[in-house]
Amino acid sequence: MRIAFLGPVGTYGEQAALRLCELEAIAAPQLLPQVGIRAVVKALAEGRCDAAVVPVENSVEGGVTACMDALWAHPELRVGRALVLPIRHALLGSGPLEGVSEVLSHPQALAQCSQWLGDNLPSALQLPTSSTADAARMVAGSRFRAAVASLQAAEEHGLEVLAYPINDVVGNSTRFLLLRQGERSLNGPMASLAFSLHANQPGALLEALTCFAHRQLNMTRIESRPSKREMGEYIFFVDLELPSGQEPLLQALDQLRPLCEHLAVFGAYPITQLDQA
Template sequence: MPMRVAFLGPEGTYGERAARSLMKLEDIENPVLVACSGLRSVVEHVADGRCESAVVPVENSVEGGVTAILDALWSYSNLRIRRAVVLPIRHALLSSGSLDGISEVLSHPQALAQCSGWLARHLPQAVLLPASSTAEAARMVRGSRFRAAIADRSLAGQQGLQELAYPVNDVAGNRTRFLLLQNGAVSGEGDVASLAFSLHQNAPGALIEALQAIGDLGLNMSRIESRPSKRELGEYVFFVDVELPGQRTSELLERLSTSLQPLCEHLLHFGAYPSSVLE
């Protein structure tokens, strides 16, 4: 049976591109890509077994963490990260009309935020409207003379749109990190490991003590991000990525879990995995 891979649809999203890249890196032939509406749905498709894998964006170099994915990872303790890929993001402004006639711009909220400076300079009067994905935004503006979408430039040909401007993202080095999620055992091999934890109580030094446990093992923490626990104000969940030295990784991760366990109310280990950067 071919592997079923969920991604944020419809066809033409950056998520689909990341999914195809990850399948090549995993040497998976002829995967069945399953387009989902909404990031939460993408995660649920792998969590409940409808798909064997899911590809989701977790972090953007401009806008930071994708909160819907972080919350979903905390909700489904059976999920593991198999691999990560960093994708360059180059947005285009697509429409059936002309630039001076655009009064509404549609896209995924992350894409709108990544292009906010360009939009303020070139389309200051335009109303910015959220869509479920960049590809869905391109579909929604098709045939309209006053609407435009921020999306991948390849969608111009697919949707019969004109490319009014490219690139329109504010930062030239705009990149997004995508994760390949699966169910199963935690892997101990790779150059990055991801964990999430909540503390027993909001007390002085509690977070420092947990971070010190990482430092005491000589591990470099490449990312830390917090999300509300959703139980009470001031209570947080922490997501941490650590770089691995390439040797004794399984032993280091076991020692790290042993050190963190007594300090944490809940501790999730998403595994070690390879991370690639695509140009």
């Protein structure tokens, strides 16, 4: 099975892809690294792979906007499983810590280590990259550059571990989704959907959310993203717990659908929480 992930090798996305393959009993997967989260989703949408693994939410920095935008653009995709992966960042380099003047990483990783970087490398320039492992690749051999990435990335790119762990919050974790094509299931402990409303008027969102509240469906996440069509127009992403099976969800969707301009249901799925390292 061909599985796309945010590359290159050594990313947390690769770690998540391998663990999700274990959970799904996928033997000998062919992992296909992509440049950028949108490229990961696009590879699946265009049929160049059989599944895709993307980060959707971090416990410190919140939703991954590139993932939400990509999902909204491809409502035909479904979520097969979710994995919550503990994140332990390291500062990697080839020179001494005191010589570091530039720190490279994915913007989310830099944000998750902002306090540590401010305290220990206050003068270092922070430069964004497409992934943590790409940052590790770019700093290899440099005496003044360092990367925020995983211990695995240090091994992959021959870097020294200058400091570990450096994430500001001990419980830092990221939720990854395994995406697939095909018919979606509504059976599972968690469901994800997104919708836009017909009109921006008082009480419109409240009316939509009442569809869930009346059926005792707990929202574990709600986030908004601009529609990119006009100012003040938003898309809402919602995750729901389904303790009583799919029937309450089906009823809520029947009530919600007439209120929406567009409704994308990404399905229900199992979710696995890995223990903190």
